[in-house]
Amino acid sequence: MPDEKITQSAALPPPVVLYQIGIGHYFSRALYLAASMGIADLLRDEPRTHQELAQATETDPHSIRRVMRLLASVGVFEEQPDGQFALTPVGQHLRSDVPVSMRASVMLFTGPIVFDAWKELEYCVRTGEPAFRKNSPDLDAFAAFARDPEAAARFDAAMAAMAPITAAAVAAAYDFSAFRSVVDVGGGNGAILIGILNANPQLKGIVFDQPPTAERAKEKIAAAGISTRCEAVGGDFFQEVPAGADAYLLKHVIHDWNDEKATAILRCCHRAMDRGAKLLIVEGVYPPRIDGSMESRGAAANDVNMLVATGGRQRSEAEFQSLLAGAGFKLNRIVPTQARVSLIEGVPT
Numbered sequence: 001m002p003d004e005k006i007t008q009s010a011a012l013p014p015p016v017v018l019y020q021i022g023i024g025h026y027f028s029r030a031l032y033l034a035a036s037m038g039i040a041d042l043l044r045d046e047p048r049t050h051q052e053l054a055q056a057t058e059t060d061p062h063s064i065r066r067v068m069r070l071l072a073s074v075g076v077f078e079e080q081p082d083g084q085f086a087l088t089p090v091g092q093h094l095r096s097d098v099p100v101s102m103r104a105s106v107m108l109f110t111g112p113i114v115f116d117a118w119k120e121l122e123y124c125v126r127t128g129e130p131a132f133r134k135n136s137p138d139l140d141a142f143a144a145f146a147r148d149p150e151a152a153a154r155f156d157a158a159m160a161a162m163a164p165i166t167a168a169a170v171a172a173a174y175d176f177s178a179f180r181s182v183v184d185v186g187g188g189n190g191a192i193l194i195g196i197l198n199a200n201p202q203l204k205g206i207v208f209d210q211p212p213t214a215e216r217a218k219e220k221i222a223a224a225g226i227s228t229r230c231e232a233v234g235g236d237f238f239q240e241v242p243a244g245a246d247a248y249l250l251k252h253v254i255h256d257w258n259d260e261k262a263t264a265i266l267r268c269c270h271r272a273m274d275r276g277a278k279l280l281i282v283e284g285v286y287p288p289r290i291d292g293s294m295e296s297r298g299a300a301a302n303d304v305n306m307l308v309a310t311g312g313r314q315r316s317e318a319e320f321q322s323l324l325a326g327a328g329f330k331l332n333r334i335v336p337t338q339a340r341v342s343l344i345e346g347v348p349t
Helices: 004-011 014-022 024-037 050-057 061-072 103-109 112-118 121-127 149-161 163-173 191-199 211-224 259-272 294-309 317-326
Strands: 077-079 085-087 181-185 204-209 230-234 247-251 278-283 329-336 342-348
Touching: 014 024, 024 061, 024 103, 024 112, 050 061, 061 077, 103 112, 103 149, 112 294, 121 294, 149 163, 149 211, 163 191, 181 191, 181 259, 191 204, 191 211, 191 230, 191 247, 204 211, 211 230, 247 259, 259 278, 259 317, 317 329, 317 342
Parallel strands: 181 204, 181 247, 204 230, 247 278
Antiparallel strands: 077 085, 278 342, 329 342
């Protein structure tokens, strides 16, 4: 069944389509405001008037109503016949207390970190460098987070938001029963590995990331009650990763880096691996040709965001094959999942 919004867009006159694309930032900025003010949490129990929302958020009543109506026009909120605003099924995921909360993700991808980087798109296109290099030529994207604990925590929360769904999809699509141990390289706060371990009781695991991030992962592991099967280790994946595991998992890590840096990470994994171990890269695969599908839109959007924000890229099957070969691996197979990621399996050559 074709995507309804795409079908509607195709039926619009071409000038109107361009206009709708051009004003897309109206909605993303309004969504950031609603997320940062906790509007969805205020609507958790019942609809509220714009006056009540204004009082709770210390804003101008008429102005907050205008923003709420903008977001109601795209299905985040509903304006009811009596003028009150209520949550829609979409807006429910803007709450901070639901299992799949997108609040942190919205605040990351529509907030200052990403929004300001996209202001430098022309610089990125002209130079091939990410936006932060304009003012900090020697910095990498993740060093900046070490300077800003609040931004680092928000990034962790955003990356963890979809982790339970991704972990379940990966565990369902890929058979982990032959493995005894997995190292999650660049595993953040451990959310993806925790989900995989919960689905595979025979597995033990290590979350490996920068020391401050590893400390946050220890808290998540303890809260999940799997400290006897999982630990968090701090280090630098450009230098060394824990050796001797049966599988090395990299979820949304390789796409953060250019080919040179990505190859360095993969070679580091190669040195740590025994002959029979597997490399498991979990991320999107760029389709051979871009069309109007949501798959194409998601891949292209992520690819340009990597250009702007990190200097990385989303890669096609052929590009993964070449990248892996340069690091001493053979691309064995690509396993699709029910989430918007695939599992790229490599074996040492």
